[in-house]
Amino acid sequence: xxxxxxxxxxxxxxxxxxxxxxxxxxxxxxxxxxxxxxxxxxxxxxxxxxxxxxxxxxxxxxxxxxxxxxxxxxxxxxxxxxxxxxxxxxxxxxxxxxxxxxxxxxxxxxxxxx
Amino acid sequence: xxxxxxxxxxxxxxxxxxxxxxxxxxxxxxxxxxxxxxxxxxxxxxxxxxxxxxxxxxxxxxxxxxxxxxxxxxxxxxxxxxxxxxxxxxxxxxxxxxxxxxxxxxxxx
Numbered sequence: 777x778x779x780x781x782x783x784x785x786x787x788x789x790x791x792x793x794x795x796x797x798x799x800x801x802x803x804x805x806x807x808x809x810x811x812x813x814x815x816x817x818x819x820x821x822x823x824x825x826x827x828x829x830x831x832x833x834x835x836x837x838x839x840x841x842x843x844x845x846x847x848x849x850x851x852x853x854x855x856x857x858x859x860x861x862x863x864x865x866x867x868x869x870x871x872x873x874x875x876x877x878x879x880x881x882x883x884x885x886x887x888x889x890x
Numbered sequence: 891x892x893x894x895x896x897x898x899x900x901x902x903x904x905x906x907x908x909x910x911x912x913x914x915x916x917x918x919x920x921x922x923x924x925x926x927x928x929x930x931x932x933x934x935x936x937x938x939x940x941x942x943x944x945x946x947x948x949x950x951x952x953x954x955x956x957x958x959x960x961x962x963x964x965x966x967x968x969x970x971x972x973x974x975x976x977x978x979x980x981x982x983x984x985x986x987x988x989x990x991x992x993x994x995x996x997x998x999x
Contacts, residue, residue: 780933809986811987817991818989818990818991818992819934819977819979819987819989820989821986821987821988824986832986834986865931867933867934869933879924879936880936881926881933881934881935881936882933883931883932883933884931884932884933886931
């Protein structure tokens with residue numbers, strides 16, 4: 777069964793450093809998403825991406841965050857200057873047609889900012 | 891005000907003991923109501939989508955139903971492998987998914 781692959785599974789970084797979280801969505805999917813889940817809290821929407829541009833973003837997704845699809849297979853989330861409160865699980869998801877049926881999540885990257 | 895709430899927060903069942911999980915949501919702007927299963931350290935796994943009141947979906951021991959302001963996930967004769975956190979998520983126009991806090995289900999053998 778097709779999967780969304782995320783790397784690394786766990787990243788530890790120092791406060792103020794830049795991090796890039798990587799995702800390989802399902803190959804025939806066109807819509808890509810990032811969500812995060814702070815430990816013990818709800819899953820929160822960050823951003824959706826379609827046709828090489830951001831289609832929606834939440835209040836969480838401020839100027840410190842950016843997304844990119846650098847080639848035909850990868851989808852990345854960059855945090856420019858990490859803060860302690862950025863520590864969370866970050867989930868990438870993809871869907872074929874954007875109506876959220878068949879929305880597939882990856883297993884996540886646990887980001888720890890120290 | 892929370893748009894999506896779930897109850898109970900945690901539920902312990904004996905194997906074979908059926909029960910229901912509740913999801914309450916803000917009706918205005920709703921496009922669809924989704925149920926996901928999340929295992930520890932994993933991403934949410936899609937279970938069901940419901941779009942209109944009265945709709946029901948079934949998969950193995952799980953059945954999801956939707957009313958005008960609530961959704962229920964019924965678990966019939968659960969097994970220990972059904973232990974997980976069950977997330978309800980509402981998809982609103984212009985907001986993408988709004989997740990509830992989840993119900994942690996433990997099924998004891």
